[in-house]
Amino acid sequence: MQNSKKITSLTWKKGARVNGLEREEAAEKFKDWYLKDRLSIREIGEKTGRSYGFVHRMLSEAGVVLRGRGGDRRSARRVKSTAEN
Structure with a gap:
């Protein structure tokens, strides 16, 4: 019998492993x-309680x-020099 458990929440305890079907659903x-x-990686991380790296990896x-x-x-130096001219 396959595990047909659907994720109910996209927030996890800090450092909790996300595997299998739960990981696939979270990635989608x-x-x-x-x-x-159009949320940023940082916004998704804040929304789910996960790190930037975790979200980046999941998207990849x-x-x-x-x-x-x-x-x-x-660079700030280049912007300043063009403003003076």
């Missing part, structure tokens, strides 16, 4: 939040192509 839910709801396992970092990626 994280994928939905990340792609459809689910085959998600991660978004690039946001914000201005130029």
Whole structure:
């Protein structure tokens, strides 16, 4: 008989292992939040009580192509020098 237990909550005790069907379902839910709801990895981590690394790993396992970092990626020195000209 297969384990047909559905996850009821996406919050776990700190350091709790997430395996099997529960892990697959959590990965799909994280994928939905990340792609459809546009939540960040940090926001998903806060929502579920898990670390950035855990959420990142779950998204990668689910085959998600991660978004690039946001914000201005130029260095402060370069921004300052262009403002003076």
